[in-house]
Amino acid sequence: MKYANQKGFTLIEMLVGSAVFVVIALAAYQAFSVLMATTLYTRIKVSATELANERFEIIRNLPYSDVGIVGGLPVGKIVRVQNITRDNYSFTVQTTIRSVDDPFDGTIGGSPNDTSPADYKLVDLDITCSSCKNFSTLSFTTLIAPHALETASTNGALYMRVIDSSGIAVPSASFHIVNTHTSPATVIDETTDNTGWVKIIDAPPGTNVYNISATKSGYTTDQTYPIGGAAGANPVKPDATVVTKQVTQTSFAIDRTSSLTINTVNSSCVALPSIGFSLTGTKLIGTNVFKYPTHNFTTDSAGNYSLPSLEWDTYSALLTSASYDLAGTTPLPTFGINPNESKNLQLIAVPHLNRALLVSVKTSAGVTIDGATVRLQKSGFDQTQTTNSGSCATPGQVFWNGLTNGTYTLTVTKTGYQTNTIASYSVSSTWQNLNVTLTP
16 A cells, blocks of 8 residues: 555556657658668769769860761760769760751751751760669760861661551660671660651661661560571561662561460360470561471470460461371461460370371451361261360361371351362371361
């Protein structure tokens, strides 16, 4: 009883007080951290700005003919990428210089035609600091004009554009341009503007001397090819030619990459492991030269195989395992992949037996037709099957194996469509695929 009137803090009050103190302390610490980070960022930004002004002053004091990139266009004495330390910060400075054809006095190839299209030069500096926390790239731009009057140019212009599969401009795509016929070799890395263009003014002329590739992160690649190189003697898109006082325009088509997952199963749709198959594209980079030539693969122990980063194209799949025949696919063995698509392809494999024939029935638009009647006959043989009637789905397809070598008559019918008859179809290979089109 003698302690009843003494005052003090209970345990709960102590805990509440400690919690309040921690909250206030954390808030103060976070505010201090933000203030210090802002101060540090401002200091780094000031150092980068001073560095940019320094680089601009050096460029402005060069002879106009030297304002250019070593091994680039316009040719000059400035190194494109430099690592420079200022105030104990390590900066990377990327310099881009472009000749500008100002429309004030006409443009090259325009009306009026400007025979001296390199009116002045645009200088861009991109400064980064990889070791600096939360530092965003700083960009600076200035114009450099010649002191004297222009003279007629002996060079041309190279205009390049990047579009996607729908013909829409692709901004921020990367161009890599190489001309080994100049001394030193010309190497240019440029980025497309918001309209997908990169325009190189005052480019030295030459026939099939500019090797150009265009790409973007997550996108496919399109490029030119040297004559006699990877695309053969007749490339679809040969290395670019620049003609004196003329504009060379070329376009490149890239789009988002896609993925393909392949599953191999038996006729009951049960996974079949370790089955070899091939995949071939149809896009050409030269006469009889495919951009995606035949590649061979083997499914894993679960009957699966994944192919990332495929280009949009039309592909054909075949089995390469000699012990199996391809009895059907979902979708058809020849199928299209769209940009930015994740597609699944199922291959049905059955044990090989003599001659095999896979018949695919579709409309002129490529849509598979289920429920079509397919009759295959010759002397001593007459069988009829219905498309997509097996226990494992094969849209628009029927399959025979164990056939003998010879000439067969194939008749395909479907209510609402005209009958299609192939009177003399030769079965001679171990496996064949026949596409039949029905017309309403």
